Amino acid sequence: ILLQNAGAALLSVGLFVVGVLPMRPVMRSHVLPSAACSFVLILVLLSSFWQLKVASIPLVGVMRNFTPLVTAFFEWVVYRRSLPENAVLAFSITLLGSLLYSNQDFDATAMALVACACNVLVAAGMATH
Numbered sequence: 001i002l003l004q005n006a007g008a009a010l011l012s013v014g015l016f017v018v019g020v021l022p023m024r025p026v027m028r029s030h031v032l033p034s035a036a037c038s039f040v041l042i043l044v045l046l047s048s049f050w051q052l053k054v055a056s057i058p059l060v061g062v063m064r065n066f067t068p069l070v071t072a073f074f075e076w077v078v079y080r081r082s083l084p085e086n087a088v089l090a091f092s093i094t095l096l097g098s099l100l101y102s103n104q105d106f107d108a109t110a111m112a113l114v115a116c117a118c119n120v121l122v123a124a125g126m127a128t129h
Helices: 002-018 028-054 057-064 067-079 085-102 110-128
Strands: none
Touching (some): 028 057, 067 085, 067 110
16 A cells, blocks of 8 residues: 555656646645545455454455445445446346355354455445545
8 A cells, every 4th residue: 555655646746747737735624534534444454454364265255246236335325326237237247156156165254254244344435435
């Protein structure tokens, strides 16, 4: 993440120097939204580490496939966006594949499922925000 942010900062400064990107001074009104986004990103990272600690890698992969579906649900609740028909087919295929892949994973504990569900919810909330 540090490398990604450093790259974004260098790219922004480069675009500013060339004259493509105008830069405005940081204002107090920018701090609270930035802090909220940073806090949610930290929650996503912490929940990712937690789920990798308590769940098997196949279970994590399967549960992460639910993130777009939960994001679409959050967007429907918050923004009243409807789901396109082709997205319903794509979600169905993804979920069916995930369920078929995970049907032999008997290693899933309740704690692992809770950790994975927390990560999916937080990541979908961040994507909706």
